[in-house]
Amino acid sequence: MKIALIGYGYWGPNLAKNLYINKNIEFVGICDQNLTKLKKAKEVYGENIFYTTDYKEIMKDNSIDAVAIAVPTEYSYAIAMDALEVCKHVFIEKPIASTMYRAQKLVDKAREKRLIIHCDHIMIYHPVIRYIKNMIDRGELGNLLYIDITRTNLGPIRKDINAMLDLAVHDIAVINYLAGNPDFRELSAMGEVCYGKQETLTFLNIKYDYFIANIKSSWISPIKERRTVVAGTKKMAIFDDVAIDNKLTIYDKGIDVKSTDEYGEYEVHTRLGDIYIPHISNEDALQNSVTHFCECISNHKESLSGPEQSLKVMKVLEQAMKQLHND
Template sequence: MKPRIAVLGCGYWGANHIRTLKALGVLHAVSDANKARAEGFASEQDCLAIEPDALFTRKDIDAIVMALPPQFHAEAAIKAVENGKDVLVEKPIALTVPDAERAVAAAKANKRIFMTGHVLRFHPAFEKLKELIDNGELGEVKYIHSHRLGLGKFHTENDALWDLAPHDLSMILAITGSAPTEIRGEGAALLDHQSDFAHLHMRFPNGLRSHLFTSRLNPYRERRLTVVGTRAMAVFDDVEPWERKLAVYRHAVWQDSGQWAFTANEPTYIPVEGGMPLTRELEHFLSCIQTRAEPRTSGEEAITVLRILTAGTVTHG
């Protein structure tokens, strides 16, 4: 029997969840503080519209996908798991580490699935990149840098770091397999007190280093994750078409008579199967609900991401 899923929060990203869950045949209800918005989606998708206060105790709902403003995520997740619902909570799952820890602890205490919406972990190009790394194709990974730049979106609660960096931090943590031991942040605020540009510099236990750059005031879009290994370098570029999203560069660098020399080779584009990351993410959530397996993007990972964001946040006057 398929789980019956409700979506709490019918904004931009909640709407994507609603349509995808409907296509998967598991959308049971929608809910939003804006009653008219919820009823509009309910009519469009032929499902129930339920008031937020009534949602958590409904016996006909098995799990809730939460796409709320992040300051409301923790309390809503706690209420859901205490009422026996599994949850997928969009990033960030809270605005403070203690709130995130309370929500994840509540899920564990009530034996509920807690999954985080780090959707790029389910991108076929990233999954293939991770496979190449795990198989040793790049050699020992020494450096990772990620750029996520564009114009907008602007939030009252989230700066560029908190809004954009969780996706990349999730991918970096998946590659490194550990939390960083050193974190240094830099930021610049142009519009108000929130950082519109943000840099994170990280060092990991094995000496691997990483740099992350986010901007919401950039004239062009960039969505690029680069992994530098001892045998090869790889680039996951989500702006490129499918046939060019994942490239491997087998450059060579060596010393000759005390001088450094190198050869630059053309990239090899790695075939990547098609597939929408959000669909794959929600399929994984459904599988976890049915098998009770720990999600790939667990609550613990989300807490680690929040710790990094908190340590790297620059406060502006």
């Protein structure tokens, strides 16, 4: 299938590379308003594809089956809507839109046109997250107790969205994926504007029916952290995405709690099991995401990070943003 890329800025080059090498795709073109960026793209892809500063040229080309959109969130909605209007499938960088209203409009249009819309919640395509998901589904972790995620770095500090919309969107998607897309019961959010006009540091706590989740997001940490802790009643999984090797560690430790006949007392037994590091294939999450998008188009099936998941993520984000701004 023929796919063109719109946006060759921060994330665009990574997406372009993965589109270009995917065996299911004929990567046909790149659009960016910045001529310097287009020049850099041409140095990589030569005359094999076309280059344009006007995305409407891509919309007019009926031979192009889908577009990948990697532009700032404030501009992605209009481009995605234009693409759906002319019957092109859409691969869009996270978040799917800046508001729940816009996200719903995109989803409604995609369903009306019977097209695939795929939001690149890249972490749910990471082999380690998939491994943890399989453990949960098989009951190896037991019942979920909590998920704690930290995602921090020094920059980049964005103007269009805050740290929560930029970073926590990944983690909300992961939580929903691991837990089977549950609705949340309540949440609380806090943030601080340290530089510029957007929150550069945010904390988000979410209560679900049977577990809780905590997410820390920061653009101003001198330490780069990408750490996910998934704790169950049987085992705990810790995913360190910054580690070069051995990214996942499983702790077969915990406590067994039983009621006793004495009022208000519990009998607690500490369980000391093994700590082990499973072997996990070294797959590229973005390539998995791109391949899944193609498979959804070919098989006419909804993406894992399509309408249902994207709207669930946006619902959390919108409620959290209201709390941040005291709306």
